[in-house]
Amino acid sequence: MQKKIILIGAGYWGTNIANNLVKLGIKNIWLYDTSKKSLKTLKRRFPKNINIISNLNKFYKDKKFKYFIYATPPSKNFRLITPALENKKIIFVEKPGFKNLNEVDLLVKKYPKEIKSIMFGYIYMFNNYINYIKKFINNKKNGKILYIRFIRQNLGPIRNDIDVSYDLSSHDLSIINFLFNNKKFKIIKNQSYKLLNSQIADLSNISFKINNTFIDINNSWINPDKIRSLIVITKKKMLLFDEMLKDNKIKIYNKFADYPKTELLKNNFFNRKIKIHIGKNISPKIKNNDPLYDELKFFINSNNKSLSKKKYLNIDAGRSILKILSNLDKKN
Numbered sequence: 278m279q280k281k282i283i284l285i286g287a288g289y290w291g292t293n294i295a296n297n298l299v300k301l302g303i304k305n306i307w308l309y310d311t312s313k314k315s316l317k318t319l320k321r322r323f324p325k326n327i328n329i330i331s332n333l334n335k336f337y338k339d340k341k342f343k344y345f346i347y348a349t350p351p352s353k354n355f356r357l358i359t360p361a362l363e364n365k366k367i368i369f370v371e372k373p374g375f376k377n378l379n380e381v382d383l384l385v386k387k388y389p390k391e392i393k394s395i396m397f398g399y400i401y402m403f404n405n406y407i408n409y410i411k412k413f414i415n416n417k418k419n420g421k422i423l424y425i426r427f428i429r430q431n432l433g434p435i436r437n438d439i440d441v442s443y444d445l446s447s448h449d450l451s452i453i454n455f456l457f458n459n460k461k462f463k464i465i466k467n468q469s470y471k472l473l474n475s476q477i478a479d480l481s482n483i484s485f486k487i488n489n490t491f492i493d494i495n496n497s498w499i500n501p502d503k504i505r506s507l508i509v510i511t512k513k514k515m516l517l518f519d520e521m522l523k524d525n526k527i528k529i530y531n532k533f534a535d536y537p538k539t540e541l542l543k544n545n546f547f548n549r550k551i552k553i554h555i556g557k558n559i560s561p562k563i564k565n566n567d568p569l570y571d572e573l574k575f576f577i578n579s580n581n582k583s584l585s586k587k588k589y590l591n592i593d594a595g596r597s598i599l600k601i602l603s604n605l606d607k608k609n
């Protein structure tokens with residue numbers, strides 16, 4: 278039987294979601310948005326697949342409609358998702374999910390059982406390159422992980438309801454939780470700049486430490502060009518993930534710098550000269566997948582039990598990222 282999918286939000290990302298649902302063979306998508314213009318535009322694009330709805334209430338009550346996807350601004354989600362929880366729907370909400378930790382905590386308290394049927398749209402959990410990076414980090418041959426840096430910058434989309442860290446660093450935090458198995462981390466520094474208005478931060482620099490690894494996250498939505506990069510520096514190798522490249526997005530540089538062991542220097546500290554080692558670089562063959570397609574495929578084939586078990590996507594995962602962001606707010 279064909280799944281009945283409700284999509285709420287027909288903006289930039291809702292359009293990508295609709296496109297992928299159609300690719301997944303979903304014949305009927307029930308679409309809701311407060312903007313008539315957005316609804317019309319998306320209907321024009323997929324005239325056979327989209328059914329426009331003007332009132333959600335009936336659909337919340339109807340048991341035939343189980344799957345609700347939210348691609349709406351986080352500040353609207355608390356109000357929009359509450360009736361879906363009340364009516365035991367299976368829910369996909371785009372990252373970061375909610376405006377703040379307080380909102381998610383209120384929902385957890387009021388709907389402790391139903392909230393387990395929520396999945397947060399942390400798309401990098403479906404990215405083959407990120408999977409590869411986890412294997413690279415866990416490979417003992419590469420040596421200790423010294424440093425990781427994320428850069429995520431572009432001109433726009435500029436949000437007016439959440440800071441850039443909630444919008445963009447949330448992706449990087451989901452990747453860090455995945456790479457380090459949800460290990461707790463220490464915030465070293467958090468700096469953000471409100472450039473366009475006095476309420477919303479447009480640029481953010483966050484520094485953390487996990488075990489002995491230093492991590493920087495550098496985000497901006499006021500940047501002349503689009504950058505999506507991640508570097509990992511280990512004792513023996515350096516990895517660069519450049520998401521903007523079409524292919525060969527990961528390059529591994531067999532380069533490293535180290536000091537000679539002190540015992541070889543007859544205890545003369547001033548003889549400690551750094552040595553640079555340079556070997557051959559490689560681009561590992563990694564299959565380019567479409568993470569949004571895979572993410573939605575997973576969602577529409579899930580039930581409340583399978584969702585609650587997804588360590589990096591379930592309510593605990595979504596809440597933990599909002600908790601880190603809220604701790605960062607306090608440090609700023």
Ligand SMILES: NC(=O)c1ccc[n+]([C@@H]2O[C@H](COP(=O)([O-])OP(=O)(O)OC[C@H]3O[C@@H](n4cnc5c(N)ncnc54)[C@H](O)[C@@H]3O)[C@@H](O)[C@H]2O)c1
Pocket residue numbers: 285286287288289290291309310311312315347348349350351353357371372373374398400434444
């Ligand atoms: N996973 C990703 O890589 C990714 C990328 C972009 C955006 N997103 C997320 O998707 C969500 C939407 O972002 P976007 O870029 O599409 O924003 P957008 O502004 O382009 O679209 C939001 C849509 O929601 C509609 N809307 C607003 N309030 C509503 C309400 N109360 N009821 C129904 N519809 C309402 C708007 O009319 C608009 O069409 C955000 O949470 C964002 O973080 C995720």
